Amino acid sequence: MDQLPVLIVGAGPTGLAMACNLVRYGVKFRIVESASTPSIYSRAIGIQPRTLEYFHDLGVSDQLIAEGRKIYVVNGYVEGEKAFQLVTHTLERFSTQFPFLLSVPQSKTEKILEEKLNSFGIKVERGVSFETVEEREGLKVRLRLSDGKEELIDPIYLIACDGAHSQVRKSLNIEFKGHQDPHLFLLADLSLDWKYSDDAVHFFLGKKGTFGFIPLPGSKLFRFVSPLNVNESNLEPSFDLLKRVLKERGFWDKITINNVEWLSPFTVQYRSTLCFRNGNIFFLGDAAHIHSPVGGQGMNLGIQDAANLSWKLAIVLQNYGRKELLESYNWERRPIAQKVLRGTEVATNIVAIKFILFRWFRNAALRLIGKFRAFSVAITGRVSQLKHSYRESYVSYNYQIPFIKGWYSFRSAPIGGDRMPDTGSLRLKNDEKIYYLNSILKEPTHHLLIFLGQNFIDEIPEEYYQLVSNLKYYYGTLIIPHLVVPFGQFPFPHSWKRSVIYDPEQRMHIKFGASTPCLYLIRPDKHISFRSHPVDEEALFRYLDQIFY
Numbered sequence: 186m187d188q189l190p191v192l193i194v195g196a197g198p199t200g201l202a203m204a205c206n207l208v209r210y211g212v213k214f215r216i217v218e219s220a221s222t223p224s225i226y227s228r229a230i231g232i233q234p235r236t237l238e239y240f241h242d243l244g245v246s247d248q249l250i251a252e253g254r255k256i257y258v259v260n261g262y263v264e265g266e267k268a269f270q271l272v273t274h275t276l277e278r279f280s281t282q283f284p285f286l287l288s289v290p291q292s293k294t295e296k297i298l299e300e301k302l303n304s305f306g307i308k309v310e311r312g313v314s315f316e317t318v319e320e321r322e323g324l325k326v327r328l329r330l331s332d333g334k335e336e337l338i339d340p341i342y343l344i345a346c347d348g349a350h351s352q353v354r355k356s357l358n359i360e361f362k363g364h365q366d367p368h369l370f371l372l373a374d375l376s377l378d379w380k381y382s383d384d385a386v387h388f389f390l391g392k393k394g395t396f397g398f399i400p401l402p403g404s405k406l407f408r409f410v411s412p413l414n415v416n417e418s419n420l421e422p423s424f425d426l427l428k429r430v431l432k433e434r435g436f437w438d439k440i441t442i443n444n445v446e447w448l449s450p451f452t453v454q455y456r457s458t459l460c461f462r463n464g465n466i467f468f469l470g471d472a473a474h475i476h477s478p479v480g481g482q483g484m485n486l487g488i489q490d491a492a493n494l495s496w497k498l499a500i501v502l503q504n505y506g507r508k509e510l511l512e513s514y515n516w517e518r519r520p521i522a523q524k525v526l527r528g529t530e531v532a533t534n535i536v537a538i539k540f541i542l543f544r545w546f547r548n549a550a551l552r553l554i555g556k557f558r559a560f561s562v563a564i565t566g567r568v569s570q571l572k573h574s575y576r577e578s579y580v581s582y583n584y585q586i587p588f589i590k591g592w593y594s595f596r597s598a599p600i601g602g603d604r605m606p607d608t609g610s611l612r613l614k615n616d617e618k619i620y621y622l623n624s625i626l627k628e629p630t631h632h633l634l635i636f637l638g639q640n641f642i643d644e645i646p647e648e649y650y651q652l653v654s655n656l657k658y659y660y661g662t663l664i665i666p667h668l669v670v671p672f673g674q675f676p677f678p679h680s681w682k683r684s685v686i687y688d689p690e691q692r693m694h695i696k697f698g699a700s701t702p703c704l705y706l707i708r709p710d711k712h713i714s715f716r717s718h719p720v721d722e723e724a725l726f727r728y729l730d731q732i733f734y
């Protein structure tokens with residue numbers, strides 16, 4: 186029997202996202218989950234714009250948006266008065282189809298992902314628990330099946346998506362380094378009546394404590410979240426505690442709670458493994474990193490871990506990609522997780538300040554800086570995860586010759602490792618249909634964008650024909666070339682047979698700094714892997730040689 190290429194342990198959002206990605210890349214796998222039924226708890230509710238872009242690639246973003254709630258505004262009140270407003274339309278500067286936060290209970294996100302997986306004829310093996318893994322001449326994994334029997338398998342790769350208490354991690358004696366935070370949060374999903382808008386997040390910072398309400402899909406449904414004060418932390422989580430918390434913060438008489446759908450304490454920990462890879466075993470999501478829920482980053486990070494690793498695993502398993510590429514998963518994702526851990530710890534400490542005097546300083550500072558647009562721009566940009574970049578990665582490369590024509594605009598554009606801007610107003614043929622770039626580059630492979638440059642009027646250079654013919658010869662369908670032209674239709678005859686992206690408003694040219702001809706190579710996870718100015722076939726092939734066989 187053929188060896189199983191990949192075993193995924195855990196069917197939370199990370200494991201399911203990994204599975205859906207591997208289906209796209211044509212990789213065979215099994216996914217096992219110890220729980221016999223799907224989770225019904227709402228837990229993480231915020232889907233960030235960057236995750237929605239990945240969900241778009243997986244074909245689930247439309248359904249999530251239909252079943253979720255778009256949030257464009259976060260209102261901040263300091264001691265009862267509105268002090269700041271964060272607006273997500275500022276995210277449009279990143280060129281994204283999704284300039285908003287989507288609120289969806291985690292149980293629904295998981296359900297939609299699992300249904301997607303089922304639509305490919307793949308089932309999560311429920312009631313099957315991972316027990317141990319040993320590394321001797323490959324991986325030897327012991328599973329406990331739902332009928333109590335044991336199964337021994339030897340997958341080539343093991344993907345640990347089994348959450349914060351990861352049994353894979355424990356089985357390998359891998360340390361989950363970090364610390365527990367002194368703050369305890371109370372979370373509750375409530376149906377309520379009040380005078381505030383149902384479409385925005387509302388955060389209240391007072392002398393007696395901080396709390397927030399985040400809209401959930403449905404009418405007048407909200408997630409309540411509040412760090413507990415010292416005198417509240419050891420009380421049983423219950424409706425009485427919720428009432429006490431709201432009373433203490435002077436808000437009990439401002440709302441009518443119709444129903445409490447779910448209520449849970451949340452102990453904050455900041456932990457991560459020292460390396461997200463151990464030989465042929467990879468750690469993703471909460472199995473690799475956990476942190477505070479402030480900012481709604483946790484679930485999103487795991488889903489993005491899956492997007493990063495899956496394409497690398499696919500091309501290595503299919504014998505096109507160099508094995509060293511797999512090491513870049515740890516090099517790229519761990520610094521991002523560390524940054525999120527640090528950022529959420531700072532944010533949590535600010536939100537949950539215990540000392541009255543410090544609260545007073547915080548509130549005064551927020552009243553002051555909250556007035557500036559830059560405050561909204563900085564916070565929404567960071568939380569959206571659209572700025573996550575792999576610039577330091579050894580698989581990100583920039584080739585440019587300084588001081589030649591067009592150099593300055595190219596220099597100011599996104600560079601190797603950055604997320605690909607998802608520019609809009611693009612056309613594919615001489616029709617009226619408008620596309621976003623992400624929708625054009627839908628094949629799960631590398632894409633080469635060959636920009637003609639903004640002022641192009643000549644004919645297509647012969648070297649571009651040669652470039653695409655060489656690409657086809659050496660890399661077949663692994664890299665799809667697209668000619669990006671700065672007009673709505675060709676003003677001259679041509680014999681270009683490959684994909685053409687028409688950019689009549691030149692938005693894409695401007696965003697990519699392509700005032701003169703240049704190349705951008707886009708990875709399957711829609712990060713820029715290589716770019717060159719001017720167009721340099723030799724530099725491109727040197728780069729490709731490091732990635733592919």
Ligand SMILES: Cc1cc2nc3c(=O)[nH]c(=O)nc-3n(C[C@H](O)[C@H](O)[C@H](O)COP(=O)(O)OP(=O)(O)OC[C@H]3O[C@@H](n4cnc5c(N)ncnc54)[C@H](O)[C@@H]3O)c2cc1C
Nearest residue numbers: 195197198199219228229315347348470471481482483484
């Ligand atoms: C009460 C609560 C509220 C939260 N609120 C937020 C929030 O507001 N925002 C946010 O971003 N994050 C929040 N989180 C965190 C968020 O839920 C996690 O970051 C997210 O679930 C991580 O997904 P995951 O798939 O990596 O891990 P998990 O969701 O933990 O999934 C792991 C899966 O592995 C399975 N498993 C475990 N062990 C085994 C085994 N031995 N064999 C087989 N399967 C196994 C588990 O049953 C589970 O289904 C919250 C978490 C909790 C508990």
